[in-house]
Amino acid sequence: MKHLLSLIFIVAFGLPANATDIQKVTSKGGITAWLVEETSIPIVSIEILFRGGASIEPDDKQGATYLMTGLLEEGAGQYDATGFLEASEALAARFSFDASRDLVSVSATVLKENLDPSMELLRIALTEPRFDDVAFERVRGQVNSSIRRAETNPRSIAGSRFRALAFGDHPYARDLEGTVESIAALTPQDMRETHQAALTQDKIMVGVVGDITPEELAELLDTVFAALPQSSAGTVPLTSIQTDGGVEIIDYPSPQSVTVFGQAGIMRNDPDYIVAYVMNHILGTGFTSRLNQEIREKRGLTYGVGSFLTPYDRAALYMGSISSSNENIAEAINLIREEWAKLADKGVTQAELEAAQKYLTGSYPLRFDSNGAIASILAGVQFANLPIDYVDTRNDAVNAVTVEDINRVAARLVQPDSLQFVIVGQPEGVTAE
């Protein structure tokens, strides 16, 4: 590939006509979903988010949310793990269950003709998971294996250390999967308690796209979610980020220095978020970004470099990553620091702003390229507490950004002296500070 797709993930779009026709559907039981009816293909995609995620698990249950989420499809209701999988395979229903620091998320894409039995499977997975001992042990073994893999993966090592430095004793500092020790102490009963706390009606956000009417959806919402607890303990406190601008080196036997860098970011609900988003596009997203041009295109120092806003629910980071050879990483880091300082001091040009606006507004519709993708966007907009017309107004907001806006936000947000680097490798000419 010419470039890694993962480094161009912040793409934006002209909207498909139907994607903007978002209906708010509320069930008799009071559950709300956002719906786009799309009848051209006989399938239905559903994205379900539960706010809270791993951040709300107790300190002594690290990794419980991740493990619990992995167990939702490993036995529920009348089915053991095999029975549940066989039932979903027979219906060709596609479920995926995932946990993050802020969310438990469930994605389902099912055939219209199998909608009811597929939703019954989803219902029991969410409300009647069994957490059988044998499944618990098996999945814990898999997570254990995954933790050990992360412990020798330079990117994971760098990310984990960076979060520890940035978040201190806030729950966001923890590794999502937990540690070998923390998950060894977990029990099936912990899974039940974590499930009761994480999957509650007050935390639900739902996006649905496909061949389904609002009336059908309203009924389905009550069927699937009615048995969940009404509410549980709320969210973790907001936290601020303090990075000291140093360089930390973690020795790792590799020709590459995998590097993560970052500082405090900007919250998604900040009035200047869109301004910062456009600013970051100019700095570190895509082929024409300053970082890519200076470090890859002009000097060939890396295959990929990028920066990205990372707003969590209760804190925000402004991060970036680069992988470069041990010989070249020192030069690359100097260039990143120069670009960081240049942005803070001098801001951006009108030409850069216009190019960014054209890309971000023009590519926004490209994100709406499948039912599942649109369902995910609908739920994500709710997670960010944005209004239901956000998708229609988003490009106007991007186009309203001025050079003065960006320069003001750059001066406030971009802090060269706080830019913290974590290098995993055997870098030459770099000293830990």
Add this chain to the structure above:
Amino acid sequence: MKASRLFLVGLLTLVTPALAQQAKVSTFTLNNGMEAVVIEDHRAPVVTHMVWYRVGAADEPAGKSGIAHFLEHLMFVGTDDIAEGDFSRIIEGLGGNDNAFTSSDYTAYFQRISTDNLELMMTMEADRMRDLVLNEEAVRTERDVVLAERAQRTDSDPASLFSEQRAAALYMNHNYGIPVIGWRHEIEQLNLTDALEFYRYYYAPNNAILVVAGDVTPEEVEALAIKHYGPLAPSDGITPRVRPTEPPHLSPRRLTYSDERVSNPYVIRTYLAPERNTGAQSKAAALTVLAELLGGSGLTSVLGKALQLEDPISVSTGAFYSATSLDPGSFGLYIVPAPDVSLQDAEDKMDAVLQQFLIDGPDAAQMGRIKAQIRASEIYALDDQNGLARRYGAALAIGLTVEDVADWPDELDAVTADDVMAAAREVLDLKNSVTGWLMKEDAE
């Protein structure tokens, strides 16, 4: 131009009538030999525009490994009409995304963009098909980028390094044994002349396939293609892709790779396996179903059920098969043992499960579930414009036809238990295989 053919391909003939859905697919061929496929998807005013070349890493001259992929990078430098560095800049300025990828069998370039920019995409892609402009400095810088790519994606990853070693052992004579990105010592020597020679030989309309998927009609795509790709001169150097073939494999090969960065050792075995050929896809279909049966879905698969559930000695197991290649591909199995289980025990138990499967044959209920998923995947595919475009592009690039692509779901659905067993007995022969152990410590 030749008379254009226009027909609808019924992808889903086996689905119940209420579900019957068709991807509207049409084809035409330009006078200069360029083939085209149009896939209609009118849900959004967006288009995927791709040009595929029938050349990949397995077509590289000896000693020039990586040149196909290196040229892919260099195709973004500039042309006689587009200044250096402007290609992707222009596309980003229009809100489009562009990228490219290289395999052993093909090299493809694509843009995803609003439909009203399709004509410009064709102008630019046609321009760089024949009028690429390179210079020494751009070539040197991009070679450094490719070396950095190799360092990041291969040299830093024990599993990738191990995979290169295994492929080199599986293919004793065929170029599938060289890595697509190239061996480092050969990438370091690639130069401007190598790139241009490769480019001039292979990049021509009669070696290219146009795929357009999205909110378009076949008529408008054809008119635009005639206008922009039609004038391009064909190459007279394009010859049938006859590559060195494998001699009989007489000896099972075994290798170990030790790397201190390994956290989860595993056993992986690949067998040389036949691929899809035009009009003859049934064996590949049987192998596709075999891979699903043995290790397609964790606990409900033969390996997962035996080695994760009944005798839980492993963290994960799986099977895989690459059906879509120009020359024989590979069929594979792997097992990641639990921490206290040795690689030898894991391999022995995997082999025992395999032997039992060859006696028992497939479970009818499991076959039924796999068939249901195969049928449904054709409906789900309609929701994936990019995936459909890739499916047709890859197939045509290796010599299959749109009819073969349309037939493939039927071929899969028609696979019987006997077909699976015949394919399994033919392919799962240790003499055709490479068994590898990825380890943390050196073998004793």
